[in-house]
Amino acid sequence: MFRQASKFLLARSSAATMRWRCPFSTDLPVETAVDSKFVDAWKQSIPNLEPPKTPSAYMKPRPPTPSTIPSKLTVNLALPYNSLVSAKEVDMIIVPATTGQMGVLPGHVATIAELKPGVLSVHDGNEVTKYFLSSGFAFVHANSVADIIAVEATPLDQIDQTLVQKGLAEFTQKLSSASSDEEKAEAQIGVDVHSALNAALTG
């Protein structure tokens, strides 16, 4: 399921980072990796055919980190079936990492964060857009591009408050009556997700 997400990401991040690519005379171009031993062995045994390209030959080299911090952060929010935010230039985002709410500004150090169920808020000038994420990962790259991938994400107004409270009550009850480890874990996950949903709706 995350395989699909990377299709959206690759197209988006290369379009966004085109702007930041300023060639300096001191920068060496990054060589796409070619395995010379393999190519030589191929040419010896099959001289008539072109050696096949390996996946790394098709990969674009990593975009260079710009020397000045960009003024805007480029955000991509991708789900397995849809891309909710693609290449949007914003001022700041706050992601619900497992280690706590993490604010990401342009020029943030490159980070990979695992996300817990919670609210992603995208701040652009005065407008704030919030999405509830079920869980996923956030990748912040050195060139101020933030890629967030989640399995399920919804704007807050699509969440039904009564269902959330019913679910919370149900899972709290399951947690207290759970016996085996798996049941406890599932009930705990239910309680976590529903309390996060509740906090998102009321906070």
Next chain:
Amino acid sequence: MASYAAVPFWRAAGMTYITYSNLCANLVRQCLKEPYRSEALTREKVHFSASKWVDGKPQKPIIRSDTGEE
């Protein structure tokens, strides 16, 4: 930053990340408002057929389908 010993509670209970993530997504989908909820639940439907192979021949396939075939 977390030490190797500190695993999340679901992993300690034997669950993998994929199972955890899918479970969270399922719970979120159950809490959506009506038109979104039915669309979201169709996304969870799975249909597959898997068969083990013995001596180069496929055995009886296991078919798992939520699409309600008649």
